[in-house]
Structures are given as structure tokens and as C-alpha cells.
């Protein structure tokens with residue numbers, strides 16, 4: 350029995366199992382007094398334009414209950430925040446763990462042969478030295494392993510990190526930029542732990558169908574920490590590095606978050622929002638005003654894919670019920686001793702509104718399929734198992750099949766439909782504009798350039814392909830619920 354068959358066999362729980370597991374999972378952890386949130390170490394490569402990463406095994410005591418085996422880059426869990434600027438960057442990634450890994454640069458606009466997808470495995474003891482040709486505006490991107498069928502388990506164990514593309518001009522923009530002081534990097538993940546502090550992964554049917562979600566918030570690899578901030582305007586760079594959880598983020602006292610950047614970089618001007626939804630793979634940068642000195646928390650509503658609302662046809666009332674169970678993502682404590690550098694919000698930024706007025710060459714319709722229509726659902730609930738794989742437009746991922754051939758510099762209209770759940774859809778090596786969500790104007794968070802979008806029924810994109818990818822090293826498009834990706838909800842495309 351191979352691994353995938355095993356996963357699907359264990360998914361064949363009865364209806365009672367489904368009902369019981371549907372309700373698990375929002376007992377989020379308490380704050381540990383005196384534990385201050387640490388940033389991932391900053392590896393500033395803007396001068397040298399070169400860096401080295403090593404995938405290494407380690408152990409991490411997340412909970413105080415014991416060391417859990419983990420994997421990280423240059424450390425035991427997660428990796429450093431890599432800061433780079435435009436130009437050529439020499440990277441060297443070596444693999445010191447006992448299985449192949451890759452390093453995909455999520456959000457970087459670089460050719461397929463630098464992309465680090467499933468066709469570029471680094472064997473144990475080997476290394477990979479791509480020259481990254483960075484040409485895009487400032488943005489918060491990230492890097493993570495993308496090995497075929499092992500992405501979810503490796504990212505869960507810690508193989509991910511942040512990459513910031515910088516042009517050194519944030520002072521002119523009026524944006525806080527002191528790393529870890531008024532410019533905080535927050536990698537949001539959820540995990541489950543046992544009484545010995547060991548991470549629990551893939552336990553039940555819901556983990557397979559919804560993707561893995563935990564009951565404990567882990568921010569920058571830390572549980573129960575408090576972020577210390579000065580009494581002024583603070584920049585929060587938020588990355589959803591979770592395997593499957595979709596966050597609906599807000600401040601606990603309903604103060605506004607001023608959105609300044611999305612996946613592709615800066616917006617033309619800040620957008621004031623009370624709530625920001627952040628699906629796996631997405632990034633936002635927001636400014637929050639702490640000048641009233643009050644302690645406040647970043648909180649989230651429940652995952653819209655959790656509970657019967659997600660599985661059983663997405664009944665809005667049930668979804669609202671589950672959304673009412675709020676949990677703390679990270680608490681903030683204002684420290685008046687820290688010097689305040691920013692007291693007002695910038696009026697404008699220099700991001701450009703996407704204006705995709707060129708000719709649309711092709712319209713493609715893609716469906717994100719869970720291979721489980723109502724009939725399959727019933728069979729699954731009756732205990733006969735769900736052996737269908739996940740797919741895009743009916744086809745499960747195949748390393749040897751090119752699904753789409755795109756032309757460089759042209760626009761394509763992609764109309765993506767989701768099946769059963771909301772799926773975060775990511776395209777490698779390209780940026781897109783969200784044109785419509787279910788026939789309507791998209792949500793304000795989707796007004797900038799994006800590389801990952803949450804598809805809740807039907808989403809229309811205009812995609813601009815600017816980077817070359819051959820059939821030997823093609824780009825991927827996939828669901829960023831990592832268990833769905835590994836189970837086949839992925840395709841590949843070339844750009845010529």
C-alpha cells in the first residue's frame with residue numbers, strides 16, 4: 350500500500366467519525382507570561398547579493414513539554430528572513446536531511462529553471478546553486494520545499510522561510526522598516542501537540558479532506574509569545590505559512606488595519622480594513638496604529654473550510670456560526686520605552702494599480718476538484734472509502750504531462766471554480782489581477798498584484814506571464830492547501 354492509498358483508506362471513517370472530527374480544533378493556546386516574540390533571524394544579502402541555506406534536522410521545544418523533531422533552514426525550525434534587492438543573487442542550498450527537498454521561491458518572478466519546483470529535487474548530501482535574477486518591485490515573498498508528494502509533511506516539519514525584496518527606499522515611502530522593532534515579520538502556522546510536546550500530523554479524515562489544521566497557534570515557530578511594539582505606527586508583514594488554515598484576521602478591539610502591500614508588492618495607497626482574510630500562501634502587509642498605548646491582539650475567526658459549513662454545501666448560516674468562534678493569533682504589548690519613528694500613516698505609496706489593458710489571448714476554465722461529488726461523499730460516510738485523487742479539471746497531477754502552454758508577455762483570462770471547499774490557488778512565475786469573484790467586484794484585499802487567491806466558488810483572473818519556463822523545468826499551478834497539492838490538485842505549464 351503506498352502512502353497516498355493509506356491516506357485515503359484511513360479517510361474511510363463512518364458518519365460518526367465525520368461528525369466527531371468536524372468539531373475539533375479551536376482550543377488555541379494560552380500566552381506564556383514574559384515570553385517575547387522573536388523574529389526569524391535576518392539574513393540581509395542586499396550588499397553581498399548571495400546567501401546559503403542548508404536544510405537540516407533539529408529539534409524544537411514549542412510547548413515547554415519536550416523537544417519535537419523538526420526540520421529547518423540553517424536552524425532547527427523555519428529559516429532566516431532573506432533580504433535581497435534587484436539584480437543577480439547567488440544562492441546555494443544544501444540538503445543535510447535524509448530525503449530529497451526543493452526550495453521554491455514563492456512570489457519571485459524568475460524563470461522556471463530557478464523556480465525550485467518539483468522538477469528540481471536536491472538529493473541528501475547534494476546542493477543546488479541557482480542564480481536568481483530578481484527584477485521585481487519590493488515585496489514580501491517566501492521560500493519553501495516543493496518536493497512531489499512530500500511538500501505538506503516537510504513544510505509541516507518546518508521547511509519554509511521568508512524572503513523580502515527591498516529597494517532600501519521605505520523611509521521615503523513613510524513606511525516603518527526597522528526589522529523586529531516597528532516592522533514585524535509574522536509567520537502564521539497552526540499545529541497540534543501531544544502531552545510530550547511532539548507535533549501530531551494527519552490524524553483523521555478531516556486532515557485528508559480539508560488539509561491539516563491544528564489547535565495551537567505557532568507564530569515564527571513560537572507558541573504563547575507576546576509581540577512587543579512601540580507606541581506608534583507599526584508595520585505587520587503577515588505570511589500564512591499554514592498547511593491549510595484560512596485566517597480571518599482582525600484586531601481584537603476592531604481598530605483598523607491599513608493594507609499597504611499584497612503578494613506582488615505595494616498598493617498605490619493604504620486601504621483601511623477591519624478584517625483581512627489570509628489563505629495559505631498569501632501575504633499582506635498592514636500598518637496598525639498603537640499610539641493609544643493599549644494592549645491589543647491580532648485575532649482570527651474560524652477557518653471557513655472547517656465544520657459542516659465547509660463540507661456539506663457551505664451553508665452560510667453554519668459558516669457564520671463557526672466564524673463566531675474567535676481565537677488569538679498574537680497578542681501585542683505596547684512598550685513606551687521603545688523610540689517611536691512613525692506617528693502618521695502615509696497618504697500614498699508607489700505601487701501601481703494593475704492596468705491590464707492588453708489583448709486577452711486565451712480564456713481557460715479550470716476546476717479545483719476533490720473527486721468527491723455528493724455520491725462520493727455518501728459512500729465515504731458509509732465507510733466504503735474515498736479512493737479518488739484530487740485534481741484540476743479532472744486530471745490529477747502528472748510530472749510528465751504539460752497541462753498548459755502559455756506565451757510570454759501575453760494576458761490570459763483564467764476562470765477558476767472551486768469544488769466543495771474554498772481553495773487557495775497559486776500560480777508560479779506570474780502575477781495576476783483578480784477581476785471578479787462570483788461575478789462581483791473582488792474584495793479590497795485583492796485590488797493589488799497577486800500570486801495566490803482564495804477561490805470561493807468562482808474567481809476570474811487576468812494572468813500576465815513574464816517569465817520563461819521549459820517543459821524540462823515547467824511552472825506549477827496548484828491549490829496551496831498542501832495536502833490537496835500533494836494529493837494531485839496541481840498542474841504544470843510552460844511559457845515560451
Ligand SMILES: [Cu+2]
Pocket residue numbers: 717771772773828829830833834838
Ligand atoms: Cu485545495
